[in-house]
Amino acid sequence: MDKLVYKFHEPQRGDVIAFHPPIQSSAPFIKRIIGLPGEKVEIKNGTVTILEADGSHFALQEPYIKQTPAYSYTSIVIPANEYFVLGDNRNNSEDSHYGWLVSRSQIIGKAWITIWPPGLWGASRNYTQPASVVTTAVN
Numbered sequence: 672m673d674k675l676v677y678k679f680h681e682p683q684r685g686d687v688i689a690f691h692p693p694i695q696s697s698a699p700f701i702k703r704i705i706g707l708p709g710e711k712v713e714i715k716n717g718t719v720t721i722l723e724a725d726g727s728h729f730a731l732q733e734p735y736i737k738q739t740p741a742y743s744y745t746s747i748v749i750p751a752n753e754y755f756v757l758g759d760n761r762n763n764s765e766d767s768h769y770g771w772l773v774s775r776s777q778i779i780g781k782a783w784i785t786i787w788p789p790g791l792w793g794a795s796r797n798y799t800q801p802a803s804v805v806t807t808a809v810n
Contacts, residue, residue: 712767
């Protein structure tokens with residue numbers, strides 16, 4: 672866990688983070704940042720779409736997920752210093768689609784190495800959306 676990285680820049684979409692969840696838990700959670708402050712997240716028909724404040728939107732390209740989400744959800748506009756997170760195992764993850772967000776102050780750090788399951792040991796799969804993803808205006 673890199674506990675210093677967010678002293679130099681803000682958390683980014685695609686980062687895998689450890690955080691103290693806003694729900695009762697005896698251990699930190701590890702999830703991926705999906706939505707950033709000022710955005711809304713919509714999950715529909717297996718696709719996660721980011722709705723930006725200017726009315727533009729784009730669907731996330733997510734090669735890291737186990738399977739597409741089998742649920743629908745639309746978030747509120749994410750407040751300043753809050754983040755919308757989802758687990759990569761979308762259909763078996765207690766995450767922001769249950770109605771909660773992660774406060775910036777609750778983030779412990781950014782994952783940089785994966786040790787479980789043993790067959791996937793190695794660098795953590797933090798992911799940045801490709802530059803080819805173009806936002807489009809909502810009609």
